[in-house]
Amino acid sequence: MPEPLLRLEKVTVAFDAVEVLSGIDLEVRDGEFVALVGPSGCGKTTLLNVCSGWLSPSRGAVHRPAGLRMVFQQDGLFPWLTVDENILLGLSHVADRRERRRRADALLELIGLRAFVTVYPHQLSGGMRQRVELARALGGETPLLLMDEPFSSLDYLARLKMRWELARILREQPRTVVLVTHDIEEAAQLADRVLVLSERPARVRDEVVLGMSRPRDPTRPEVVSAVHRILTVLGLESDVVSGSSQTLSVPVGPEEME
Amino acid sequence: MAQPATKTGNPLLALVTPAVLIVVWAVVSSARLFPPSLFPHPWDVARGVWFELKSGRLVNDAIASLFRVSAGFLLAVILGVPAGLLLGHSARARAAFLPLVNFFRSLSPLAWIPFAILWLGIGDPPAIFLIFMAAFFPIVVSTTAAVANIPSVFFRVARDLGIGGPRLLSAVTLPAIAPQVITALRVAAGLSWLVVVAAEMIAGRDGLGFAVWDARNGLRIDLLAAAMLVIGVIGAALDRLLVQLTRIPSVRWGYER
Numbered sequence: 001m002p003e004p005l006l007r008l009e010k011v012t013v014a015f016d017a018v019e020v021l022s023g024i025d026l027e028v029r030d031g032e033f034v035a036l037v038g039p040s041g042c043g044k045t046t047l048l049n050v051c052s053g054w055l056s057p058s059r060g061a062v063h064r065p066a067g068l069r070m071v072f073q074q075d076g077l078f079p080w081l082t083v084d085e086n087i088l089l090g091l092s093h094v095a096d097r098r099e100r101r102r103r104a105d106a107l108l109e110l111i112g113l114r115a116f117v118t119v120y121p122h123q124l125s126g127g128m129r130q131r132v133e134l135a136r137a138l139g140g141e142t143p144l145l146l147m148d149e150p151f152s153s154l155d156y157l158a159r160l161k162m163r164w165e166l167a168r169i170l171r172e173q174p175r176t177v178v179l180v181t182h183d184i185e186e187a188a189q190l191a192d193r194v195l196v197l198s199e200r201p202a203r204v205r206d207e208v209v210l211g212m213s214r215p216r217d218p219t220r221p222e223v224v225s226a227v228h229r230i231l232t233v234l235g236l237e238s239d240v241v242s243g244s245s246q247t248l249s250v251p252v253g254p255e256e257m258e
Numbered sequence: 259m260a261q262p263a264t265k266t267g268n269p270l271l272a273l274v275t276p277a278v279l280i281v282v283w284a285v286v287s288s289a290r291l292f293p294p295s296l297f298p299h300p301w302d303v304a305r306g307v308w309f310e311l312k313s314g315r316l317v318n319d320a321i322a323s324l325f326r327v328s329a330g331f332l333l334a335v336i337l338g339v340p341a342g343l344l345l346g347h348s349a350r351a352r353a354a355f356l357p358l359v360n361f362f363r364s365l366s367p368l369a370w371i372p373f374a375i376l377w378l379g380i381g382d383p384p385a386i387f388l389i390f391m392a393a394f395f396p397i398v399v400s401t402t403a404a405v406a407n408i409p410s411v412f413f414r415v416a417r418d419l420g421i422g423g424p425r426l427l428s429a430v431t432l433p434a435i436a437p438q439v440i441t442a443l444r445v446a447a448g449l450s451w452l453v454v455v456a457a458e459m460i461a462g463r464d465g466l467g468f469a470v471w472d473a474r475n476g477l478r479i480d481l482l483a484a485a486m487l488v489i490g491v492i493g494a495a496l497d498r499l500l501v502q503l504t505r506i507p508s509v510r511w512g513y514e515r
Contacts, residue, residue: 069418076415079511080433122511
């Protein structure tokens, strides 16, 4: 079996006396899409910060590839740069100017924003901004993308659309992804594996494997069953399950959202 | 796509309101509600402006004042922005220097006039010193706050993209604080213009402040009002000039949220 791309061994993070992560083991293999879900404030983002190297664990070890890129929940685009300049910045490791331009054009094509090259981020919608941020992150040659609730600031329909966009983009530019999300349905629709974290201090309470191609119809029994299982692990099923079945009956593809 | 903010309102309004004010001024003055020695007629003031322009004194005074403001203000920018960058980035520097900065910025620049004359005599140096004291601290405080408030996500992105060292300053820090610093520069320039007039009244031999003081000593109320008019017009023009900085496309994000 090949070496995992990202490996966390018994990672514990404590701020003063408060333990946020407790003995987390995580292995992410090349090409996998792993989602981390858990109660609000349980330490999902802290775990992602440890994965990225922004935060050092109090105990344990982290093995990560070089030059990984992150997509953030809040605006990570530089507002003083245009869409084009932001994407080109993500390609600054490419020495040849023409090649950089060619790759930037390909990324703009990929995210469908060629007409917006001279526009500044504050003039774009939230969904467009996230697509640009994704394109900038994809510009790196890193095989690993870390995504911290990238769609949480979007409205519901935009979130649904972005799931399909992300699935499409990853089909064209495959990457290994670790996604932190509070949206269980999003995790079940996109991830190969969903790790369910406990209340703080976070431990991995369950692992749900979804071996299906993306994007998934949210009404598929396997997806519905995964959502129910995650909700059960989180102790929320009795409160949410009736609502979730209603939620899951909404659009399955972007064309149905037009 | 969100629409950029557009200008509303008629630019002619900017001319109509001063025109109305001048008409009211002329009516009140013509009605002789106040003696002409205390309340000059706009026509007398216009004549005073023309007289001072013809003699060349008004232009020389305006140039002298603008030179002092430019020198003191530029010195404040050259030293104030780097000082603010240092304080904004370093908690230790903030702990050491912010109490001093707050102490000095609480002092009216005019309180320094006696020391300025004692140390630097009269003429350009004391006025430049006073302008520097007026502009430096607001620039330091605003730059410090702007740097301290840069969202940490920008630095994380910069790290991911391999931006570090001096390039971090030019590629992230400076553009991220530019809108706030431009606003601070406008405030500081306004203060500088206020202070140069006061400084020249007391420690000057020329300049628009000196012209005000000279007219007052000569009981030439028309020339006094003429100098005030020119001070106001140049002050507004300076602000308009700095407003142009806010039109730079890469800083518009700071004003169009």
